[in-house]
Amino acid sequence: MGTAPDRRAQEAPPAPQGKAPRGIVATRRRSALFFASPALLLILLVTVFPVLYSIVLSFARVTIDYDGFQIEEFTVGNYGALLQSTAWYQALGFTLLYTVVTVTVELVLGMLAALVLERLGVTRGWMLALLLVPWSLVTIVSAQLWRYIYDSTYGIATWGFQALTGDAPVILGEPVSAAIALMVADIWKTTPFVAIILLAGLVMIPEEHYEAAELDGSSAWQTFWQVVMPQLLPTFTIAVLFRVLQAFGVFDLPFVLTQGGPGTATQTLAIMGYRVLFQDINIGPGAAIATSTALIVGLGCLLFLRAFRNQARGER
Amino acid sequence: MEIDRRGLFVGAAGLAGTLVLAGCAPQGERTEIGDWPTEVGDEPVTVDWWSAQIATNDGGDLRPRLIEEFGKAYPNVRINVVQAAADTDTNRTTLTTQIASGSTSPDVFHGDIAWPGQFAENKLATPLSTLVPDDFWDQYPEGLRTAASVDGDYYMFPIYIDNSFLVYRQDLLDKHGLQVPASWEEVAETSKRLIETGDVDYGFVYQGNVYEGMTCNVVEFVADAGGALTDEEVTEATATSSEAKRALEFMASLVTDGVTPRASLTYIEQSSLDAFTSGRAAFLRNWSYAYDTANSPEASGVAGKVGIRSRPGFDGTDATHTTIGGWGSYVNPHTRVPAAALAWARWLADEDAQQIIVREGGVIPARTASLTSPDAVEAGKPQYSIAADYTLVPRPTATAFYPKLSQGIYVNSNSIVAGQSAVGTGLSRMERQMDVALAGQAL
Numbered sequence: 001m002g003t004a005p006d007r008r009a010q011e012a013p014p015a016p017q018g019k020a021p022r023g024i025v026a027t028r029r030r031s032a033l034f035f036a037s038p039a040l041l042l043i044l045l046v047t048v049f050p051v052l053y054s055i056v057l058s059f060a061r062v063t064i065d066y067d068g069f070q071i072e073e074f075t076v077g078n079y080g081a082l083l084q085s086t087a088w089y090q091a092l093g094f095t096l097l098y099t100v101v102t103v104t105v106e107l108v109l110g111m112l113a114a115l116v117l118e119r120l121g122v123t124r125g126w127m128l129a130l131l132l133v134p135w136s137l138v139t140i141v142s143a144q145l146w147r148y149i150y151d152s153t154y155g156i157a158t159w160g161f162q163a164l165t166g167d168a169p170v171i172l173g174e175p176v177s178a179a180i181a182l183m184v185a186d187i188w189k190t191t192p193f194v195a196i197i198l199l200a201g202l203v204m205i206p207e208e209h210y211e212a213a214e215l216d217g218s219s220a221w222q223t224f225w226q227v228v229m230p231q232l233l234p235t236f237t238i239a240v241l242f243r244v245l246q247a248f249g250v251f252d253l254p255f256v257l258t259q260g261g262p263g264t265a266t267q268t269l270a271i272m273g274y275r276v277l278f279q280d281i282n283i284g285p286g287a288a289i290a291t292s293t294a295l296i297v298g299l300g301c302l303l304f305l306r307a308f309r310n311q312a313r314g315e316r
Numbered sequence: 317m318e319i320d321r322r323g324l325f326v327g328a329a330g331l332a333g334t335l336v337l338a339g340c341a342p343q344g345e346r347t348e349i350g351d352w353p354t355e356v357g358d359e360p361v362t363v364d365w366w367s368a369q370i371a372t373n374d375g376g377d378l379r380p381r382l383i384e385e386f387g388k389a390y391p392n393v394r395i396n397v398v399q400a401a402a403d404t405d406t407n408r409t410t411l412t413t414q415i416a417s418g419s420t421s422p423d424v425f426h427g428d429i430a431w432p433g434q435f436a437e438n439k440l441a442t443p444l445s446t447l448v449p450d451d452f453w454d455q456y457p458e459g460l461r462t463a464a465s466v467d468g469d470y471y472m473f474p475i476y477i478d479n480s481f482l483v484y485r486q487d488l489l490d491k492h493g494l495q496v497p498a499s500w501e502e503v504a505e506t507s508k509r510l511i512e513t514g515d516v517d518y519g520f521v522y523q524g525n526v527y528e529g530m531t532c533n534v535v536e537f538v539a540d541a542g543g544a545l546t547d548e549e550v551t552e553a554t555a556t557s558s559e560a561k562r563a564l565e566f567m568a569s570l571v572t573d574g575v576t577p578r579a580s581l582t583y584i585e586q587s588s589l590d591a592f593t594s595g596r597a598a599f600l601r602n603w604s605y606a607y608d609t610a611n612s613p614e615a616s617g618v619a620g621k622v623g624i625r626s627r628p629g630f631d632g633t634d635a636t637h638t639t640i641g642g643w644g645s646y647v648n649p650h651t652r653v654p655a656a657a658l659a660w661a662r663w664l665a666d667e668d669a670q671q672i673i674v675r676e677g678g679v680i681p682a683r684t685a686s687l688t689s690p691d692a693v694e695a696g697k698p699q700y701s702i703a704a705d706y707t708l709v710p711r712p713t714a715t716a717f718y719p720k721l722s723q724g725i726y727v728n729s730n731s732i733v734a735g736q737s738a739v740g741t742g743l744s745r746m747e748r749q750m751d752v753a754l755a756g757q758a759l
Contacts, residue, residue: 262734279719
């Protein structure tokens, strides 16, 4: 949006090229608003309003009677119930663990893949296309495939373990192996996404920087940490942000693979919110789970951005 | 940009506030359910019927046939089929949000037999006692009447039910000169002998995953032992009873003795059926369709080698128990065509429709007399004759908090059977969690 010229500018010779007079700016703003208003209204209705209404519901005791949804009273009791619920702490703990492990492993593997891809010549396009196959699969479909792989009767993973150890594990039936199985499926699917983001950052680093480092006698390890990483940090930060946001809200993968089980061992906050809201028809607490999840991940991302603010903006 | 963003936020907040106020405001007058007309008038009306396929004998859809027959009795009522989702939970989610928002459609919806408690509490289904005479319900078995009612009022017209059966490898029993087991103890013993012969890897398989299917199995085994997991009013858990202890001890012993594979603790209906149809298991507990699938050459490697019987009891008991699956019709309390909606839902549950289900359907009719009618005998389905003698044991669904109650059952029983908890400790925890659920305090 342009800014109106100040008083000195009005007294001075004609405005520099590119700056429009105040009247034209106002007209432009009005037309911009007019043309953007259908889209803004749509966003208001389908994004902003549901989010705000969900926050309102999280502070309400909601009942359903023959006249539909009723807000009986406003209360902080829903959040109190969360704080007293062992299930919520378990879901929070598992979601945090899931996010930290999957994002860390995906960043390491994605970085390795990106470094290899960057050095490839004509085959890079083909390799990129191959790498994108897991990412391009709809999660529900890939989760179903992993379910077949882990199946305790005919799954190939079960068969492999049995061939190696002589004992057929029930992969999705034990808390630890189910959690690992879930993380493996996520890492398989999402590492290519991280690799491609990081590759985009890598190819932006000027070749001269590598040459200069080489002339200075820098080892590959030193070049990576002192030349590549500082310049890659903005891209890296964005990759972390994207992945943390996705991983913290993960729903489809555990929904298909484990349904949050065995027991509630792999229940993420999103699965718990869905269950409380739609299976138990417990609207207030369900909205509180959704709101608190968004708040936690939002705060986490804000703190992360604050710490890496310059990198995220690409300033060095 | 700053101003625009703020404007957007203020606008959304205003909209949210307005709708919140609208939500709190009293809504238009509506007719009390007790005053609903029950006679269908002469005006043409359309009833929106949210339903999933009702299977015919040959795997087709029985709904068009039922609608056609209903049209002969009620020519002024047009039934408009609204296709339900394939998944029970997705159906519940959609119906809950739609009806709780006051939607007048669907007028009648196909719903799970486990829903009455939750739908009654949240006013998502119409109470029927003032609209249908008391003796109407006498035509259904007691267990089904219990499942359809909450606090003495009915909320669901039964359409068809499902029972669980024991499906077994008749060919292997014949080969080794063994009898069809008459009790659970014999199932375990016969399983061990068949595993020793090397003809099967597993003895008895069932749905032991951490989900509703495990609750069904536990409810049945506890009933076999002569007990129940809650009191009759479903207000208090009784999971530490000696009967529950006997049932869970037996289920755990099946795993430790190698009769039931640990894999069974991840099985749902299809995976347990796969273990059986692939020839790996000798005995399977599953719903009525499993017998037909296991004997179908297209779907099974053991077709033609399979027998069926009721779930047995423990040694020394005669009664056989099955929990109830199946679907019924619920009437939307906001319907604009109450008389026609009631007529359709009631007709589906009554004799004419039930006899069509017996003759042409691939499911078990809800009505007792239909199950033993000459049509049923002529149909020649072993599931019908077994079902007629079953004692139906409903799950404790007559509570608004059934999903959490069931979670307390299946999570802890899975843990006990897997050997992760001792039977006593696991049952105590189950009872505690069930009581918290029944008090509405579980999240």
